Every structure is written in C-alpha cells, then in structure tokens.
Amino acid sequence: MKLSQLNNYPLIAVFGGRKAEPNTLEEAYNFGKLAAKNNWIILSGGKGGVMESVCKGVSESNGLSIGILTGNDKKSANPFVSIPLATGVGVSRNQIIARACDCAIAIGGHYGTLSEIAYALQMNKKIISLNSWNIKGMKKAKNHKEAIGIIKKWLSKR
Amino acid sequence: MKLSQLNNYPLIAVFGGRKAEPNTLEEAYNFGKLAAKNNWIILSGGKGGVMESVCKGVSESNGLSIGILTGNDKKSANPFVSIPLATGVGVSRNQIIARACDCAIAIGGHYGTLSEIAYALQMNKKIISLNSWNIKGMKKAKNHKEAIGIIKKWLSKR
Amino acid sequence: MKLSQLNNYPLIAVFGGRKAEPNTLEEAYNFGKLAAKNNWIILSGGKGGVMESVCKGVSESNGLSIGILTGNDKKSANPFVSIPLATGVGVSRNQIIARACDCAIAIGGHYGTLSEIAYALQMNKKIISLNSWNIKGMKKAKNHKEAIGIIKKWLSKR
Amino acid sequence: MKLSQLNNYPLIAVFGGRKAEPNTLEEAYNFGKLAAKNNWIILSGGKGGVMESVCKGVSESNGLSIGILTGNDKKSANPFVSIPLATGVGVSRNQIIARACDCAIAIGGHYGTLSEIAYALQMNKKIISLNSWNIKGMKKAKNHKEAIGIIKKWLSKR
Numbered sequence: 001m002k003l004s005q006l007n008n009y010p011l012i013a014v015f016g017g018r019k020a021e022p023n024t025l026e027e028a029y030n031f032g033k034l035a036a037k038n039n040w041i042i043l044s045g046g047k048g049g050v051m052e053s054v055c056k057g058v059s060e061s062n063g064l065s066i067g068i069l070t071g072n073d074k075k076s077a078n079p080f081v082s083i084p085l086a087t088g089v090g091v092s093r094n095q096i097i098a099r100a101c102d103c104a105i106a107i108g109g110h111y112g113t114l115s116e117i118a119y120a121l122q123m124n125k126k127i128i129s130l131n132s133w134n135i136k137g138m139k140k141a142k143n144h145k146e147a148i149g150i151i152k153k154w155l156s157k158r
Numbered sequence: 159m160k161l162s163q164l165n166n167y168p169l170i171a172v173f174g175g176r177k178a179e180p181n182t183l184e185e186a187y188n189f190g191k192l193a194a195k196n197n198w199i200i201l202s203g204g205k206g207g208v209m210e211s212v213c214k215g216v217s218e219s220n221g222l223s224i225g226i227l228t229g230n231d232k233k234s235a236n237p238f239v240s241i242p243l244a245t246g247v248g249v250s251r252n253q254i255i256a257r258a259c260d261c262a263i264a265i266g267g268h269y270g271t272l273s274e275i276a277y278a279l280q281m282n283k284k285i286i287s288l289n290s291w292n293i294k295g296m297k298k299a300k301n302h303k304e305a306i307g308i309i310k311k312w313l314s315k316r
Numbered sequence: 317m318k319l320s321q322l323n324n325y326p327l328i329a330v331f332g333g334r335k336a337e338p339n340t341l342e343e344a345y346n347f348g349k350l351a352a353k354n355n356w357i358i359l360s361g362g363k364g365g366v367m368e369s370v371c372k373g374v375s376e377s378n379g380l381s382i383g384i385l386t387g388n389d390k391k392s393a394n395p396f397v398s399i400p401l402a403t404g405v406g407v408s409r410n411q412i413i414a415r416a417c418d419c420a421i422a423i424g425g426h427y428g429t430l431s432e433i434a435y436a437l438q439m440n441k442k443i444i445s446l447n448s449w450n451i452k453g454m455k456k457a458k459n460h461k462e463a464i465g466i467i468k469k470w471l472s473k474r
Numbered sequence: 475m476k477l478s479q480l481n482n483y484p485l486i487a488v489f490g491g492r493k494a495e496p497n498t499l500e501e502a503y504n505f506g507k508l509a510a511k512n513n514w515i516i517l518s519g520g521k522g523g524v525m526e527s528v529c530k531g532v533s534e535s536n537g538l539s540i541g542i543l544t545g546n547d548k549k550s551a552n553p554f555v556s557i558p559l560a561t562g563v564g565v566s567r568n569q570i571i572a573r574a575c576d577c578a579i580a581i582g583g584h585y586g587t588l589s590e591i592a593y594a595l596q597m598n599k600k601i602i603s604l605n606s607w608n609i610k611g612m613k614k615a616k617n618h619k620e621a622i623g624i625i626k627k628w629l630s631k632r
Contacts, residue, residue: 003475004536006556011548041557062478066540066557072406072573072597074485082480083515083540085559088573090388090404091280095250095273099546099562111280114293115253118273122249123546135272159319162378164398169390199399220320224382224399230415230439230564232327240322241357241382243401246415246564248546257388257404281388407596408569411589427596430609431569434589438565451588 001039001063009064010155012040013101015116016050016132017109024108024131028053031107031130031144036063038152043068043097046077046084050107055080068093068100095119103154105147106132126154159197159221167222168313170198171259173274174208174290175267182266182289186211189265189288189302194221196306201226201255204235204242208265213238226251226258253277261312263305264290284312317355317379325380326471328356329417331432332366332448336424340447344369344423347446347460352379354464359384359413362393362400366423371396384409384416411435419470421463422448442470475513475537483538484629486514487575489590490524490606491583498582498605502527505581505604505618510537512622517542517571520551520558524581529554542567542574569593577628579621580606600628 001009012035016028032054035042042058044051046067058065059080067081070090077084087093091112098104098119105128106117113132120127121137128147129138141147159167170193174186190212193200200216202209204225216223217238225239228248235242245251249270256262256277263286264275271290278285279295286305287296299305317325328351332344348370351358358374360367362383374381375396383397386406393400403409407428414420414435421444422433429448436443437453444463445454457463475483486509490502506528509516516532518525520541532539533554541555544564551558561567565586572578572593579602580591587606594601595611602621603612615621 001477003477003538003556004533006538007553007558011557011559043559064477064480066559068559074574077481079481082477083485084481085485085517085540085542085570085574087570088406089408089570090253090406091277092250092253092405092408095248095253096559096561096563100548100559111276111295115273115276115280118269118276119249122269122273137269161317161319161380161398162375164380165393165395165400169399169401201401222319222322224401226401232416235323237323240319241327242323243327243359243382243384243412243416245412247412247566248562248564250563250566254401254403254405258390258401406569407593408566411564411566411569427592427611431589431592431596434585434592435565438585438589453585 001036006041009039009041010102011043011100012151013043013097013104014051014054014107015104015109015113016054016107017113018047018049020050020108025050025053027130027144028107029057031105031147032057033061034144034148036061038148041066043101045069045093045097046081048078050109052078052080054107068097091115098123098125101125103127103151105130105151108132159194164199167197167199168260169201169258170309171201171255171262172209172212172265173262173267173271174212174265175271176205176207178208178266183208183211185288185302186265187215189263189305190215191219192302192306194219196310199224201259203227203251203255204239206236208267210236210238226255249273256281256283259283261285261309263288263309266290317352322357325355325357326418327359327416328467329359329413329420330367330370331420331422331425331429332370333425333429334363334365336366340424341366341369343446343460345373347421347423347463348373349377350460350464352377354468357382359417361385361409361413362397364394366425368394368396370423384413407431414439414441417441419443419467421446421467424448475510480515483513483515484576485517485574486625487517487571487578488525488528489578489580489583489587490528491587492521492523494524494582499524499527501604501618502581503531505579505621506531507535508618508622510535512626515540517575519543519567519571520555522552524583526552526554528581542571565589572597572599575599577601577625579604579625582606
C-alpha cells in the first residue's frame with residue numbers, strides 16, 4: 001500500500017457489531033488481514049467487537065482503516081483504527097459508512113448492522129453476508145476467504 | 159386534537175415506501191385516519207406511496223402529520239403533510255424519524271423502510287409490522303385496526 | 317391558528333443561545349407572542365435561554381413551536397415546545413433548522429447561533445439580527461416589533 | 475509520513491470556499507505542502523477552490539488528505555484528495571469536519587466556511603484565520619508560514 005496511490009484503492013465497508021462470537025471475530029480479523037494485502041481501505045464504525053477485530057487484522061498487514069465514529073472524541077476509536085473520524089452525529093453515521101464505500105461486507109452484527117445493510121442495499125451497493133443477517137439482495141459467504149474472492153470479482157467489474 | 163395540548167400527544171412514526179400494493183396503501187390510509195382520531199401526531203418521510211396515504215388519512219381526520227424530508231425544499235412533501243420539514247441530509251433522515259418517535263409502525267416498504275425498522279429496534283422502540291418486513295423484535299399486525307389496538311396498549315403502559 | 321391550515325403557515329426559525337441578557341430574553345418572548353398571532357410556526361433548537369423564551373411566548377398566544385433537539389430524548393425540550401423532535405445528531409441539527417425554515421431571526425446567541433446564521437445565509441434565506449451577530453447579509457432589527465414587520469414584508473413577497 | 479504511524483498524526487481541518495483570490499489559493503497550496511511535511515493529515519470538504527489548492531499542496535508533498543464530501547459520489551472530490559468520503563448529508567458535513575479535527579484553519583471562504591468556523595469555536599477547537607472571517611476567538615495569521623508555526627505550537631501543548 002502506497003500513500004501516493006491511496007485514491008486508487010477501493011473503499012470497503014465492514015459492518016458489524018460490538019458483540020460477536022469468537023469465530024465471527026476471527027473471521028473479521030482474517031478478513032482485515034487479507035483486505036489490507038489487497039490494498040483495500042477499510043471503513044467501519046471504529047468501535048469494539050467485529051470493528052476492532054477487522055481493524056486489528058488491517059493493522060497487522062500494514063493496511064489503512066478509517067473509523068467513522070458516533071461520538072465527539074476520536075479517542076473513542078479502537079486502538080487499531082488508522083484514522084479515527086469523530087462525527088458527533090450518533091448512529092446517523094451508519095448512513096455515511098454505507099454511502100462512502102464501494103462495496104460492503106456484514107460480519108455478525110445486530111440491529112445497528114442491519115441499518116447499515118439496509119442503507120447499502122437501498123444505495124444499490126453490493127454487499128456480502130458473513131455470519132450475519134440474511135436479507136434479500138445480499139451475497140452469502142461461508143468464510144473470509146470466500147468473501148475476499150467475491151469482492152475481488154466485484155471490483156474487477158467496476 | 160387541540161393546539162394547546164400538542165406536547166401531550168404521542169409521536170407515532172410510520173415507515174413505508176414510495177411503492178406499495180393498493181391493499182397496503184389502503185391500510186396506511188385507514189391507519190392514518192384512526193391514528194389522528196386518537197390524537198397521535200404522525201411522523202413520516204413525507205413523500206409518496208405509503209407516506210402519502212397515511213398523511214391523507216390523517217388530514218381527513220383533521221389530525222397533524224410531520225414530514226421529515228430528505229431534500230432541501232419543503233415543496234417536495236406530499237400535499238397532505240401538515241408540517242413539512244426539509245432536512246437536506248438525504249436518507250440520513252431515516253435515523254431522525256426513528257429517534258423522534260415514541261413508537262413506530264412499518265407498513266409495506268423496501269430497503270429504506272428496513273433501515274428505519276433497524277434503527278427503531280436498535281433504539282429499543284416498540285414497532286409493528288403491517289404487510290412489511292418480518293424482523294425479530296417487531297410485533298406483527300394483520301391490519302390497521304389491530305395495529306391501532308396494539309399501539310394503544312403500548313402507550314397506556316408508558 | 318387552525319390545525320387544518322398548518323401547511324399554509326410559514327416556518328420561521330429562531331436562532332439563539334442558552335445564555336442571554338434579560339432584555340434579549342424579553343425580546344425573544346415578545347417575538348414569540350406576536351409571531352404566533354401571525355400564524356407563523358416557530359422552529360428552534362428547543363432548549364433553554366432564547367429558545368425557551370420564544371417558545372413561552374408562542375405558547376401563551378396558543379401558537380405552535382417545533383423544537384429540533386440535539387439529543388436522543390424528547391424530554392430534553394423546554395416545557396413550552398409544542399412538538400419536540402429528538403434528532404440524535406448533536407449540533408448537526410443546526411443545519412436542519414436553517415434548511416427547514418422560510419426565513420429566520422437570530423436573537424442574541426453565541427457560536428452555535430453563528431453556525432445557524434451562516435447556514436441560513438449560505439442557503440440564501442433572509443435573516444434578521446436582533447441583539448445578535450452582525451454578519452453581512454443579515455437585516456438588523458432594533459426590537460421584536462420591527463423584526464415582525466420586516467418578516468411580514470418578506471413573506472408577502474413570496 | 476508512514477502508514478503504520480497514521481493514528482499518531484494530527485488531523486488538521488482546512489475550511490475554505492470554492493471561490494477565492496489567486497493569492498488565497500496560493501496560500502492554501504503552500505499551507506498544504508508544509509502541513510504534509512509536518513505529517514499532518516488534512517481534512518477538508520474535498521471540493522474545488524481553496525479545498526483543491528490545499529489538497530494539491532498535500533499531494534505534492536506525498537501527504538494524506540481526506541475529503542468529506544457533501545454528495546453521494548466519491549467522484550465529486552477534487553483530483554488531489556487522497557481518500558474521498560461521500561457522506562450524502564449535504565452541507566451538514568461541515569459539522570463533521572469541525573468535529574473530527576484537532577485544530578483548524580480557515581483560508582478565505584464565504585458563508586459555508588463561516589458555519590465551519592462557528593462550529594469549531596463552539597467545540598472549543600483552536601482555529602486560525604488566514605485571509606478569512608474575523609470572528610472573536612480565531613487567531614489571525616498573515617500567511618501560511620505563520621499559520622504553520624502557530625499550529626505547531628498548539629500541537630506541542632496537547
């Protein structure tokens with residue numbers, strides 16, 4: 001990943017909640033690791049749980065993640081976020097993450113994640129479900145590897 | 159409904175899309191009519207389809223509806239909205255409708271409606287499904303009459 | 317003011333801060349009283365200070381005010397707001413008040429008020445300054461009576 | 475600037491309008507160049523004029539800028555933005571830029587810039603005025619060099 005090439009890299013949103021099963025957290029972590037190796041910039045809510053796991057993976061692959069935070073203070077981001085953006089608009093920031101991304105993946109997650117999925121679908125963004133909600137229009141993936149493969153294919157068709 | 163009593167009246171959100179089956183539009187219209195007779199202030203996205211039908215019902219019962227609009231111009235509201243509020247924040251206004259209400263009902267609707275449902279559930283707001291999404295945590299109603307009854311019960315327990 | 321006529325009434329925003337001199341609060345109160353008699357619906361931030369004074373005036377004239385609140389709870393509104401709308405988007409709601417109004421008046425106020433004034437001017441909305449910021453493009457009024465007169469003139473030209 | 479160190483770098487907001495005098499655009503460009511050399515990440519509205527000039531300077535110093543866009547499409551960013559974030563919330567994004575930054579500078583600009591200045595001051599963020607609005611609480615700088623020096627001092631005291 002090169003600083004001078006950032007504006008060529010895809011923006012991939014990871015939707016997911018603060019609470020998740022160990023297996024789901026591990027999928028998120030591994031997704032982050034591989035995503036960074038593909039030079040994808042990861043957008044997320046920047047908090048704990050799935051969001052923290054994916055950012056940890058990104059960080060360990062020397063990638064770049066942006067945390068779009070609900071609150072007023074960038075210190076509320078998990079420690080693995082590369083660039084924390086405090087928005088001050090609460091969960092209204094869910095719409096922004098869906099809007100800003102090229103495509104998305106939902107990993108685990110509860111109602112907050114569902115609002116992000118719904119927005120992404122409303123905006124005609126392609127979106128994967130990995131251990132997450134099963135909403136018509138989403139593409140199911142069994143694990144992070146399959147998810148990476150699907151997104152690669154989507155990006156190649158842009 | 160008395161102007162001087164407005165701040166005692168419940169705020170009921172109606173989530174629903176611009177496209178809907180005739181039967182769903184009729185349920186929305188009838189829900190609006192009865193809701194207004196119960197002195198409920200109706201919040202909605204203020205546009206067409208289900209939103210227009212419910213506002214028409216409210217209007218014919220001399221009730222009050224607020225249309226929380228995506229765009230910059232209050233003229234984009236359907237003609238039955240009592241007070242059109244142009245927000246300029248796009249579908250990000252979905253979060254506001256869920257936030258501002260005491261409880262909610264989804265009538266028909268597609269992905270936009272799903273984002274509103276998800277927000278309401280995330281905020282622990284009680285919410286009915288009438289010919290709409292079937293998401294865990296929602297209370298199903300067969301028709302507008304049953305929906306009115308359920309909401310009455312919810313409001314009596316506040 | 318008639319419920320059935322609400323969508324014909326102008327939406328007038330009152331920008332103003334939580335802290336103000338007694339004289340400024342009185343001007344806000346009297347502005348609210350006269351505004352309601354003119355069948356203007358008052359939009360404000362719905363909190364204390366100037367916002368509370370103007371809503372008190374509106375209330376005593378049996379008018380209608382909408383409080384567009386920063387927080388998550390409609391109980392955070394001052395007691396004179398007719399319809400409290402909790403947005404959950406923090407001071408980002410300042411943009412919404414400026415967007416939703418037909419024209420505006422700033423009464424007293426500090427930096428929050430200045431952001432609302434700036435937005436209104438950016439949106440080409442006419443705006444009065446009464447004991448408030450003096451920004452190019454605003455129309456100065458000496459007192460609430462003069463302010464009411466200016467707004468009447470503006471509205472007659474719509 | 476190192477990818478692995480991003481979360482240690484300060485976030486500096488540049489407020490400024492789409493139209494500006496050549497001299498102001500040059501100051502913005504030179505500010506961007508020096509800011510990037512100091513490892514400051516630049517936040518801006520990501521559009522033309524002052525925003526484009528500052529991003530051009532950042533880009534030529536191999537720095538990193540984030541464009542927080544009003545619209546729905548990341549292609550609306552100027553070509554020098556490193557990471558374009560489409561928010562879809564219109565000028566409501568002004569609040570986000572002020573919220574996310576550690577400190578700010580206004581360079582030229584009109585009413586939109588004034589809303590950003592007002593927000594920054596409301597949030598107690600330190601902010602410089604360079605050929606821009608003169609609002610109580612701002613620190614005036616004669617040129618980009620002086621501005622860089624002032625911000626360095628501010629950051630050293632964090």
